[in-house]
Amino acid sequence: MDTGKNRAENRPSTKSGDYLWDRSGEPDPEIQKLESLLGKFRHDSPTPVFPAIVPERRWTFSSWRLRLFPALATAAVAVAAIVVVTFLVYRANPTPTTLAGWDVSEVQGAPRIGRKTLSANEGRSRLGIGQMLETDSQSRASLQEDDTGKIQVDPSTRLRLLSMGSGLKRIALDRGTIHTYIWAPPGQFVVDTPSAVTVDLGCAYTLRVDDSGAGMVRTSLGWVGFKLNGHESFIPAGAACATRPKVGPGTPYFEDSSAEFRAALTRFDFEDSTPGQRAHDVAIVLSEARNRDALTLWHLLARVDDQQRVLVYDRLSQFVPPPATVTKEGILRLDQPMLDQWWNELGFDDISVWHHWERSWAGTATPVPEK
């Protein structure tokens, strides 16, 4: 009788050995079957957004540092003692609700914080810095932080709380959907996604990230900034903007724009088109644009080539004439102050809010990896 044992004993070791070692030689059906069955446990998560890396100064034992060593050692012992005492005091009087974090409420189903499963009947829970909240397909939860705002977490979502600094509250949305209502000052609430950083500029918005890392933000109040390594989009209420890994934020648009307009914009932003196709898509966008689509046209100024920029300038001028201080020549060479002045004519909000945030944020975080 042909049993597995017989086959295992009779199998020429070199043949199966090569396949087991480096998949060379004749494939071994038994190992292939095991690979196929066990492959479902394989790692398949997309690259998460990692927190900023603060480079540490690399110390060398130069003589003056060696002379400082006793003082440093004493200081380290003192700090360690303070940490131990603090820990012991804290352990004696635990007050978890006073720790930095977001309160978890409106729990439905069985969302998890790390390995802890929450339930609706449970008392107050808190998402602390470094912790992960995950909802399955049947779960929901809300997060609230008195000084920042409220986040509704939809089913099948995974997010992490990265920081709760006084000037910057930061979470990472790995996948799923959140609805945010932010009352913190503009620029203080930031969401990292796998393909862009979302910056609240005083608003309410919905942010969705799919399993591929692609994202979509829809603003319902105020406006949102979307950023990836210098590629920026501003999304006012009623508008939406998609983002894709390796590309970053696309061009924002109002959701009531025509289907042709949106389709052409998506191709322009994310498809690997020829210059001719891109020019064709820009022509569709320009011909379908309405007055309020000035939002999209303003963003396109910096994304099209020199020839198309003239066409975009002319069309945008028909909808919103540039202020007297802005020249066509300046816009065509993408003079930033002139672009800002024209943006401020569009009637959304003063772009200096964004630049103020950019300046204050510079140095505290590095951009999302661009692959």
Next chain:
Amino acid sequence: MARSGDRSDLLAAGLGPGPVREQFASEISEDVTWVAAAQDGDRAAFGQLYERYARMVHGVLLAKVPVGEVDDLVQDVFIRALRRLSTLRETASFGAWLAAIARNVANDYHRRSVPEEPLTDDASDQEIQCGTSCADQDEQAIAILAAVMSLSETYRETLILRLVEGMTGPEIAARTGMTHGSVRVNLHRGMEQLRAKMIASPSRTGPEQEKS
């Protein structure tokens, strides 16, 4: 001209065929560049390291903790690595260093957690995304994974990297810092033991029975 036996000996001694060896040597050189860049604050470089090593970390963890916990712990490992990156001096040994962190994270998990979750046939416990049509295959996969998990740690880690994560022997060696010889021995002995387990309970582990 080398005979096949000679080739085997070379492999066991950690000296793989030229192209493979060159490929991983160039990867190590890339690792050194990325680690240095990440140490200087470059998150994109750390992202590259994640892309390259996530499967290895996942496999090392899967060999030690329940399936449902692995994804979270993979993130823990990389966050821990990110925080400690400045302490890494032998940048060419990033893989071995990361594997050690992964094993420590798995050990921490066991120290923290109350009774260890057994690997059961209950698909819901294993977070398998599959409809009823593939329930049998899921059951079989879980049973085989349970058989792998019953092997000694050395064998199960290497086998999981090969059979679950789809890494080749040379790749396992390059990523974990083990020698080719060790990986080869672990694969062969582990596979022998796994076959014995599958023969002992054929109704659960499937493949052997299916072929007879």
